[in-house]
Amino acid sequence: MCGRYAASANPDELIEAFEIDVDASAEPSRSVLVNPQQPPVGEPDYNMAPTKQAPVVLTRAPRAAREGTEPGEAVRQLRHLTWGLVPSWSRDVKAGVRMINARSETLLTSRAYASAARSRRCLVPARGWYEWQASPVATDAKGKPRKQPFFISDPEEPIIAFAGLYEFWRDRTVADSADPMAWLTTFTIITTDADPGLDRIHDRQPLVLEPADWSTWLDPALTDESDIADLLAFSRPGRFTAYPVSRAVSSNRSNGPHLIDPVAADELVGVVDPETGEIIGG
Structure with a gap:
């Protein structure tokens, strides 16, 4: 799965990297958060x-x-x-908490995702993503497998793009449909089987599309399911590197570029090396 990632690029960098025609990032939009987002929306966020x-x-x-x-x-x-x-069609916004990821294998047959897969596809810019590895030998204070976060990224690309879907939800309690608060626009990140090696951390990973496929994926005129399925099946193992990072990332209150810094091997306990399969600090 993908439950946390680093979105470290600023708007100007994203506009250039993705050849944006219209920068609508400053337009007012509805949020589900009770408290103001930290870091503020639009600023680099190393713990999205x-x-x-x-x-x-x-x-x-x-x-x-x-x-x-x-x-x-x-x-x-x-x-x-x-x-x-x-x-x-959801009655309320609570469904979003459970729908942060969509499996590529069942996307086109899922009631929740099929319509968006045919007409509302998007790209989610990222520096990389975090995944937690459950130790096969070490336990935490509660006796459960100790979890070690890893940061996974493409060392050749400072900005990568997760394949995603977006959807509109209308709040019927807001009478004026032109009011930005009448609409909640949400997205999910598509996942696929993890690459060899990365599967020693977790069995799933985001579907990361190559720049050559960005325009095709975003094209709303692409509705043929076989063509969409071809994009969903994309795989090129060997692009990504993974290394252990501070467990501070497990708290959503932690943020900053230090979260993607590697931790020293002598700080690890019962961690499986993704490349060799050997236990570090066992």
Whole structure:
């Protein structure tokens, strides 16, 4: 799965990397958080967690024609959406907490995701993601397997893109549909089988698309399920490196670039080396 990731790029870097046509990241949007998001929305976040608003890239026609575009013309946009997909038919927003990931293998047949998979696909920019490895030999104070966080990234790419889906949920208690608070726009990250080696950390990983496939994935005109399935089946093992990081990332109150710094081997207890399978600190 993918339950935490680092979104360290600033808006200008994302606009350049994804060739954004319309920067809508500053537009008001509804959040599900009770307290203000920390770090504030739009700033680098090294511990992006579910229910936060995160930068997302999508291709869609703006509601109103903008300078240089015709009404109805789809343009590539940068927006901030809430992590945790809420289906349009959901009675409330609570479903989003359970729908932070969508399995690529069942996406096109799932009631919750099939419609979005055919017409509301997006990219989720990231520096990399965190995954927790359950130790086969070490236990914590409660007698459960000790969990060690790893940071996983592409050393050749400072910005990668998770394949995702987005959805609109209408709050019927807000009468004016033009009110930004009448709509909650959410997203989910698509997962697939973990690459060899990474499967020693967790059996799932985000589906990370290559830049050459970004435009095709975002194209709302792509509705053929076989073509979508081809993109969902993409795999190129060997792109990513993984190393243990501080257990501080387990707290969603922790943030900052230090979270992706590797920890020394002598600080590890019962950790399986993803490359060799050997136990470190056993």
